[in-house]
Every structure is written in structure tokens, then in C-alpha cells.
Amino acid sequence: MIKKNTSIFILIVLFFSFCSCEQTKPDAIKINSDNCDNCGMTISNARFAAILFTKKGRTYKFDDITCLLDYRNDNREKTVGAALYVSNFLNDKQLLPVETAIYIKGDNLKSPMGGNIAAFENKKSADTCKVDFAAEFTDWNTINK
């Protein structure tokens, strides 16, 4: 009886230890330490940062949404089914799925690689920044070419 219990216990432990191998959410970006996986620059402005999270659970980090797209376009096979995220411009700890984020674009944003696109959670927060930076609205379909 005891033996049976222990073996179940071991099984459970093993089950969970295998579970933890798979990463389910992307790693956070370490500012001024992580490098952009496309252009190699050290990421120093988290507000424009973007993340590509592959099906296998690997995180690729980028300093600008244009770098994310360049990398995705250059590595189509590797990135099939990957989830793409952008930082919320007003709260750079928060990652937004690229498909649902609201975007503005304008030269005054001065993003690290000249993509000059900022992402927001909702239209309301984008509106104020759009005025401040004299930017224009854009959307994921336009950006994602």
C-alpha cells in the first residue's frame, strides 16, 4: 500500500516537473541589459519594446516594432504560430497582443529604430498621446506587411 502511494507521489512530482519545463508566458525585458534580437542594440526604452514568443516557449526581444516585424519576416518558419506582443506605451510593464492594440504613428515619437509607432491598450489613452505627439492613428493590418 505504501509502495503504491509513493509511486503515485513520484508520478505526480514527475508530472509537475515536466510541466514546468514548458514556458507559458514570455520573459520580461531587462532594460539596458537585453539586446534586440534583430538589430543587436541594447534595449533602453521599454515603451517601444516588442516581444515574439514562439510555440516552443522561446522569447525573442526587440527594441522597436519594426525590428519585430523584420525578424518575423526573415524567420517565417521558426516563428509559425508565435504570439507577438508590444509594450503599452503608457505602462511599459504591460504587454499587449499586437492584434488588439491601438497604434499611433508619427515622427515625433522618435522610437529607437525609427518605426515611430506607439501602442496603447485602448483608444482613450491613445487619443491624448496622439495630440501630444502630433501623430496619426494606424492599425495592425497596415503595420503588418
Place this chain on the structure above:
Amino acid sequence: MKRLIAILLLTSTTCFLYAKTHEVGKDKVYKSIKSALAKIHNGDTINVYEGIYKEGNIIIDKEVALIGINFPILDGQKKYEILSVKSANTLISGFRVQHSGYSTLDDPGGIKVYNTKNVSICNNILDDNFFGIYLQYCSNCIVKNNSIISYGIEEQKIGNGIHCWKSDSLQIIGNKVSGHRDGIYFEFVTNSVIWRNISDGNIRYGLHFMFSNNDSYISNIFRNNGAGVAVMFTNKVKMFNNIFEENWGDAAYGLFLKEISDSFIFGNKFIRNTSGIHMEGTSRIKVERNIFESNGWGMKIQASCMDNEIVSNNFIGNTFDISTNGSLVLNTFNGNYWDKYEGYDLDKDKIGDIPYHPLSLFSVIVENNPPAMLLFRSFMVTLLDKSEKIMPSLTPDNFIDNTPLMHSLKL
């Protein structure tokens, strides 16, 4: 008589043209810089005497020489951009500019110059500002002999020391920058020179070049910066006689080149860096008469580089002289001195009689499997390297210096 009157008239009119000097200080005519600026005319001089001036944002919209005597302090109280220069033909010299505000919307600087020309910013001390000196849409400006320091506590709240954006014909001379994000930052800046600056201990890059063509940087020292110096997406850059040293870290380089073409790297010293030069996507670059000493990697040349010439350099005491990640070789090596060269010189022409293969087998293995570094200096690795030298199999056999020097060049 007529002539006398004419002379008198002439001299009297020129009298009106003479610029005046105004004084600002505790016991002077003007008590604040703003009140003096409101009264003066173009071409006047303002001497500012010792004291602490907390005047918020001072906008300079007249052509003026603003001269500090014994370093008067302009304090932004962590709220304001301190000096905003919007007029041409202006000189700012001899101030201690400190505690600028912080905002990511308009990037306030200690001294920020807007859309103008012929502005000189000389001999100032900039202490604890978000951006130190910031130039945008400027031309023919001089930034000289300033000492710029910041203390990076909150990482994101640090701007660049000297930040130049969409400008032309700038001279950045003899400045000292430390503790900022990038020491000197160039984006869309053309026909400019960066000469004799010292950039050390900055959080990211000592010098950061992006989309800036036809510039040169000469005789600068870049030391102990987070990731060295980055020159990216640029062509026609001249890099002469600079020192790149003590840039250590997984992704730190003496000089990081990405997408550069038609440029010259002459007479520089790369000493004690993780990688002396890291090249990606560079073409038609001449690397001549440089010293690569005591680096982890002397040069890392990615397979995306082509038509680069590496000529007459000294490679001394590097763990690996050269490394690459592919088998394609489109770059040439000639007449370099390699301290690992073990050939002989029977005809005594000071050039080794057998070619040198700077790419060791192990450096190729490490490039593809970094953890293999654990085996470095083991017996097997040494054996592999030796056998590879005799019969190249994994390393590209045309990756060679046909005329390796027997003695180091005097550089």
C-alpha cells in the same frame, strides 16, 4: 573739413553698432538672466556672475553671448528644461547647468538647441540632467570642452549626454561624458566631426551612430561603457585614432558595426574588450593599422560582411583573433601581424613564408555552441586546432592572410 565731417559721421554711426555688455548678478544691474535677456539687443553680451539661478526654463531667442564667470549655477529644480536656445549666432559658455526636468514627451535637456545655426556651447559643466546637450535640426554648431555627468539610478530616466538629431555640420570637440544612456548620440546627422572626446562609464553606448552619413570621429576615448560603441545603418564614416577599451560583457563590443559601408577604420586601439570589432552586414570597409590587444575576440566578422579589407593590423594577445559564423569568405586579410603565427621566414623579407589561418577551429565551434567554451585550453581542443591547421576541414580554407608579418608593426 568735409572729410573730417565724413569721418565723424562714419565713426558716430559705427558707435551705435557696437554690441553692449550687460551684467547679471546679486549686486549688478540685472538680478536675473531672464530680465537681462528681455532688455538686450541682438549681438550683445551678458556676463553672469557667481550665484545660483533658479529661473525655470530660460529661452534664448536673441543672438547673444551668454558668459558665466566663475561657473554660476543654473538649476532646473528637476522640473524644467534649463536653457532653450532658439536663436542663431549664440554662445553659451562657463555655466554649471544642473538638475534638469524629466519627461519622455519632449526630452528636456540641460541645454537644448532648436532649429538654428552657428551656436557654440563651450566650457560648461552639466551635472545630473536628463539629456545633457541636445541639438535638433541644427547646423554649424560647436559643442566644445563641456563636462557632462549623470548618475544613472533609475535606468529609464537617463537620456544621452550629447544628443544630436537631424543636424548637419556639427563639431563635437573635447567633451567628457559619463553616466548617461549613450555618451554621444547621432541620428540623421551629416558632415560632422567628433574629435578628442572622452566617453566613459555610460549605461549603453559610449558613442551611438544611426543613419548618419559622411561623419568622422577622431582621437576619442571610449572606455568602460555598457556595450561599447555602435555604428549602425550608416555609410562613409571615418574612424581614426580612437581608443576603445574595457568594454566587457556578453553583448559588449569595442566597436559594433551593423549595416555600414564605404568606411575607414584606421589607427585605432582596441584593448581589453569582449570583442574588439563585431561586424554584421558591413561592406567595403578598410580596417588598417589598428591594434587589437588582449580582447576575447579581436574581430567577429559575421558571414553577412563582404569586400572588407583587413590590412596591416597588429593582433596581440587575443584569446581568438578572428571568428565568424559561416563558411563564406568575402573579405581579405593582408600583411597583418598575428602573435599566434608559428611560420618561418627563410628569405628574410620579414613576411612569413606560409600563410596564416587566423580562424581557429575552436572559435568556429564556440561560435555555433557557446557552452563549448568550457573545453577551452583542454588537450583535445589544442589537438583539434593543430590538426585543423595542417588539414583544414571545418574552417574555410580561403580564410587566410597570405602575407603575415614576422614582427609587429610600430603603431
